[in-house]
Amino acid sequence: MSKRKKNGITALADEIIEQCDARHPADQLLRQALKNEKEMLPRHKAAVVERVYTYFRWKGCLDAERTLNRQVRMARELDADFLSYAGKIKSEVLRKVVPEWTAETMKVTREWLCQIQRPVTLWLRAPKASGKRVELAMKKELQPAGEGCWRNTFRYFGKEDLFQMSHFQHGHFEIQDLASQFVGNFCQPEPGENWWDMCAGEGGKTVHLADLLQQKGCVWATDRAAWRLQRLKRRAARAKIFNYQSAPWDGKSKPPFRKPFDGILLDAPCSGLGTWQRNPNARWTTTFEDVKELTELQFKLLESAVARLKPGGKLVYSVCTLTKQETTRVMRRFEKAFPEMEPWTWDGTKPAVPEVCELDFGKPVHGYTVQPDQWKSNGMFVARWRRRKKA
Known part of the structure; x- marks a missing residue:
């Protein structure tokens, strides 16, 4: 790499690091900056991304008194040592890769800390009609996740930019992510049902639910951000999914429809600790106060869901976080407030645990935590209930 190119990579990465805060996450800044770099080669763009994310992965271990350039060099040295000798990294060093308040909200294990320092695992999901085609075309770069509902889920080992592949562009x-796919499978939607995806975001779970309905039934998708719903529409069009409706909703006013639903998915706003492997900068912008405020919002959204659920209907709660405040405590508070909602237990089948995870499932539960080090995915908590039928 020429010195001019190297300096350009360093300058751009450092500029992004300095601009990053809670309102300007690293992935957003990277997307905008690299889009403007029309002449930068793909491998140089990848070097910018690597420099930024490596800095945030190891930020808690760095000397803030040093120059940013020196801090990044130290982070890259730590990263290289970790990837070569993860087992020899001292626990007191590893504990610094997340803020101290994390230990007040969850059990911080060495396994989890090691996992969030590793490169992200990429997962694909193909519609039933395209699964075989994708597997044949990319066979050497894919590992199937399992059978049954996981038959068309694959771990990707290749180097090519997936967004530029014709198979992706043609839907x-x-x-x-595997944890996100698990949420859709955990809902167990049946063809002909009507579902509400309350906080649909850019539509990953909406598209998955609609696909599971086999074009029979409908998914109603709402989100407070109109721009997210526009991205949902583009995503659904690319995937050739048409059995959905979308509308903006702020989570406070009356929903934009009156009908009761067979099933509701609340993929609630959360602190996002489960995504800290993928979004390491969020470790340093999320606070304990955020966790406490979000638990109230999560409970209020669950309250709204109950009012729109048919007798016998299914309610699934998911959050991509691992804090006890947003997971088991919200679940127990909800059950105490709404005795008409009975636990809908899961015994490790329907959906089955992906075979690729090689997990032994314990006793049946209705609240389950996807552990990143076991699933090689984001962390996720899911819980589900059914509304009791009237006597």
Whole structure:
């Protein structure tokens, strides 16, 4: 790499690091900056991304008194040592890769800390009609996740930019984390049902639910951000999904429809600790106060869901976080407030645990935590209930 190119990579990465805060996350800044770099080669763009994310992964271990350039060099040295000798990294060093308040909200294990320092695992999901085609075309770069509902889920080992692949652009597969796919399967939607995806975001779970309905039934998708719903529409069009409706909703006013639903998915706003491997900068912008405020919002959204659920209907709660405040405590508070909602237990089948995870499932539960080090995915908590039928 020429010195001029190297200096350009360093300058751009450092500029992004300095601009990054809670309102300007690293992935957003990177997307905008690299889009403007029309002449930068793909491998140089990858070097910018690597420099930024490596800095945030190891930020807690760095000397803030040093120059940013020196801090980044130290972070890259730590990263290289970790990837070569993860087992020899001292626990007191590893504990610094997340803020101290994390230990007040969850059990911080060495396994989890090691996992969030590793490169992200990429997962694909293909619609049933395209699964075989994708597997044949990319066979050497894919590992199937399992059978049954996981038959068209694959771990990707290749180097090519998935967004530039013709198979992606023609809707033959979605890039969707394994934990996110588990949420859709955990809902167990049946063809002919009507579902509400309350906080749909950019539509990853909406598209998955609509696909599971086999074009029979409908998914109603709402989100407070109109721009997210526009991205949902583009995503659904690419995937050739048409059995959905979308509308903006702020989570406070009356929903934009009156009908009761067979099933509701609340993928609630959360602190996002489960995504800290993918979004390491969020470790340093999320606070304990955020966690406490979000638990109230999560409970209020669950309250809104109950009012729109048919007798016998299904309610699934999911958050991509691992804090006890936003997971088991919200679940127990909800059950105490709404005795008409009975636990809908899961015994490790329907959906089955992906075979690729090689997990032994314990006793049946209705609240389950996807551990990143076991699933090689984001962390996720899911809980589900059914509304009791009237006597």
